[in-house]
Amino acid sequence: MNIALKCDKITMKFGGLTAVNEFSAEIREHMIFGLIGPNGAGKTTAFNVITGNLKPTSGDVNFFGKSIVGLKPYKIVSMGMARTFQNIRLFSNLTVLENILTGFHHKLQYNIVDTVLRTPRYYKHEKEMRNTARELLKSVGLLDKADLKASGLPYGERREVEIARALATGPKLLLLDEPAAGMNPQETLNLMYFIQEVKESFNLTVFLIEHDMKFVMNLCETIAVLDHGVKIAEGNPEEIQKNPDVIRAYLGDIDA
Amino acid sequence: MNKKTILTVLSVVLLFLFLWYGDGHLSTYAMRIWEEVGIFLMLAASYNLINGVTGQFSLEPNGFVAIGAYVTAILILTPAQKEAMFIITPMVPWLQNLHMSFFPALIIGGLVTAFVGFLLGFPVFRVRGDYLAIVTLGFGLTIRVVSNNTVPITNGALGLKGLPTYTTIWWCWGWAVFAMIVIMRMVNSEFGRAMKAVRDDEDAAIAMGINTFWIKMTAFITAAFFEGVGGGLLASLITIISPTMFTFFLTFELLIIIVVGGLGSMTGTALATIVVIWGSEILRVVEQPMDIFGLHIPGIPGMRMVVFSVLLILIMIFAREGIMGQKEFSWDSLFNFFKKNKVAQK
Ligand SMILES: Nc1ncnc2c1ncn2[C@@H]1O[C@H](COP(=O)(O)OP(=O)(O)O)[C@@H](O)[C@H]1O
Numbered sequence: 001m002n003i004a005l006k007c008d009k010i011t012m013k014f015g016g017l018t019a020v021n022e023f024s025a026e027i028r029e030h031m032i033f034g035l036i037g038p039n040g041a042g043k044t045t046a047f048n049v050i051t052g053n054l055k056p057t058s059g060d061v062n063f064f065g066k067s068i069v070g071l072k073p074y075k076i077v078s079m080g081m082a083r084t085f086q087n088i089r090l091f092s093n094l095t096v097l098e099n100i101l102t103g104f105h106h107k108l109q110y111n112i113v114d115t116v117l118r119t120p121r122y123y124k125h126e127k128e129m130r131n132t133a134r135e136l137l138k139s140v141g142l143l144d145k146a147d148l149k150a151s152g153l154p155y156g157e158r159r160e161v162e163i164a165r166a167l168a169t170g171p172k173l174l175l176l177d178e179p180a181a182g183m184n185p186q187e188t189l190n191l192m193y194f195i196q197e198v199k200e201s202f203n204l205t206v207f208l209i210e211h212d213m214k215f216v217m218n219l220c221e222t223i224a225v226l227d228h229g230v231k232i233a234e235g236n237p238e239e240i241q242k243n244p245d246v247i248r249a250y251l252g253d254i255d256a
Numbered sequence: 257m258n259k260k261t262i263l264t265v266l267s268v269v270l271l272f273l274f275l276w277y278g279d280g281h282l283s284t285y286a287m288r289i290w291e292e293v294g295i296f297l298m299l300a301a302s303y304n305l306i307n308g309v310t311g312q313f314s315l316e317p318n319g320f321v322a323i324g325a326y327v328t329a330i331l332i333l334t335p336a337q338k339e340a341m342f343i344i345t346p347m348v349p350w351l352q353n354l355h356m357s358f359f360p361a362l363i364i365g366g367l368v369t370a371f372v373g374f375l376l377g378f379p380v381f382r383v384r385g386d387y388l389a390i391v392t393l394g395f396g397l398t399i400r401v402v403s404n405n406t407v408p409i410t411n412g413a414l415g416l417k418g419l420p421t422y423t424t425i426w427w428c429w430g431w432a433v434f435a436m437i438v439i440m441r442m443v444n445s446e447f448g449r450a451m452k453a454v455r456d457d458e459d460a461a462i463a464m465g466i467n468t469f470w471i472k473m474t475a476f477i478t479a480a481f482f483e484g485v486g487g488g489l490l491a492s493l494i495t496i497i498s499p500t501m502f503t504f505f506l507t508f509e510l511l512i513i514i515v516v517g518g519l520g521s522m523t524g525t526a527l528a529t530i531v532v533i534w535g536s537e538i539l540r541v542v543e544q545p546m547d548i549f550g551l552h553i554p555g556i557p558g559m560r561m562v563v564f565s566v567l568l569i570l571i572m573i574f575a576r577e578g579i580m581g582q583k584e585f586s587w588d589s590l591f592n593f594f595k596k597n598k599v600a601q602k
């Protein structure tokens with residue numbers, strides 16, 4: 001099995017605060033890997049380091065065998081890594097279709113001169129991109145929403161559009177930051193099926209952060225637990241559920 | 257060509273027919289205002305590209321228009337004119353001997369301004385944060401000081417006079433339509449979508465693989481080019497330029513136009529340009545001495561600025577979206593409007 005992503009002792013310090021402390025993990029291709037932990041544990045920060053938004057204080061990130069530390073985020077996207085955000089971040093004034101289209105930007109095949117002169121190349125690729133975007137929306141069941149403004153959709157669908165938009169970049173690895181946050185149980189269940197389907201049909205590796213225990217336990221093969229920036233456990237759902245350190249990290253507040 | 261393209265072409269033809277008719281029948285004064293409307297349309301559309309479409313709050317127009325105006329003016333003045341005009345310090349010889357016709361002078365004015373836009377944008381867009389407004393505001397003030405002090409190039413406070421009057425209604429509207437086509441094509445492409453993505457959420461745009469630095473640069477440099485050309489057109493229209501001519505009021509006027517028209521809407525900008533430029537002419541009344549109910553009010557220069565400020569505040573409070581919001585006029589929406597009305601009548 002190929003290793004899709006390897007984090008090697010990544011540490012991220014903000015001034016005196018160590019948000020992530022020597023975090024290591026190996027994510028095999030085609031698996032769903034979960035990262036859990038209390039609020040402020042450093043999960044999102046770990047994502048930001050992996051996607052190139054933050055440069056780690058130390059440590060290395062390896063993506064399909066290549067070190068990607070120090071590369072610009074758009075470069076990492078073009079290598080096949082896509083993400084969503086904890087608080088949904090769609091382009092609210094663009095339509096759903098236009099949101100999807102932005103995902104093709106990094107492999108755009110016409111230039112600014114084609115754009116201004118409206119050359120045959122412009123028309124050809126613009127049409128191709130629109131068709132591909134519609135196909136993508138169809139495959140995730142959102143085609144009827146294509147021409148609606150993104151800001152007008154219900155919460156659950158906005159999340160699905162955000163994932164579809166990430167898929168448009170053509171990723172091999174998809175990072176999802178708390179995809180079920182703010183969803184009701186029904187929406188959460190739908191999202192679970194959605195992620196599973198998408199993972200199969202797009203042949204993805206998925207790395208997700210989640211708060212909802214049931215969600216993670218049902219979806220992920222392997223789970224890592226982060227507490228105060230330190231990885232305190234890793235294993236399959238049963239192992240994690242039984243791990244005393246994990247129980248303490250999650251329930252510790254109750255004793256206090 | 258489909259039906260909508262034909263309609264668009266037809267309306268541009270109609271516009272030029274109107275201008276052609278106006279050229280023969282309207283007063284010189286009215287035509288002069290229509291010339292200004294053309295130039296301001298180009299300036300406002302450019303300004304809207306960086307502010308409204310890309311969402312980067314910037315205050316560059318007066319500085320950039322000044323650069324375009326000076327470059328074009330220096331290029332279209334004859335060597336003899338320049339020799340006669342530079343009475344304090346003679347002009348730099350190679351500049352004095354440089355002379356060309358209007359069109360290449362405008363293009364060079366635009367390119368020089370675009371290059372300045374590049375130099376200014378490069379460091380500013382490298383970092384995140386709202387530095388653009390303060391940098392461009394400072395730049396506008398700097399240009400004024402520089403043009404005042406580089407006497408061998410700009411003739412300092414004396415300015416440049418007697419520029420040939422090349423600017424006609426056709427130059428103004430030819431450029432206006434050309435700029436609108438270029439800018440709207442840009443907006444309606446993947447580049448435009450990326451610009452709007454940067455405006456709506458820069459982090460998400462980065463996460464989509466958009467090189468946000470170059471997208472902002474593209475918008476800014478394009479705006480700079482047309483603002484430079486607009487400066488050249490203004491210079492030859494007014495025939496005199498001096499360091500104090502392109503003040504912040506110009507930027508403020510353009511800001512009002514794009515807010516009235518709707519940030520990000522080019523067709524809204526076109527409507528708003530006509531409304532604001534003509535409105536600004538009509539408002540000259542408030543700067544004249546008046547007698548109201550026996551009360552004598554002396555002329556107050558700058559009163560229009562006050563009226564404009566109040567207008568801007570009112571728009572911010574009551575009509576934040578402007579005339580068009582972020583929407584564009586489209587033939588489809590017009591057809592739909594009439595269809596709806598027909599259904600309603602039945
Ligand atoms: N850009 C930043 N600058 C300073 N501190 C930050 C920054 N991002 C996150 N932090 C801090 O790092 C810690 C971990 O945050 P985060 O990764 O968002 O946690 P989680 O996603 O696990 O809830 C928090 O204490 C947070 O305040």
Ligand SMILES: [Mg+2]
Nearest residue numbers: 043044045086
């Ligand atoms: Mg988080």
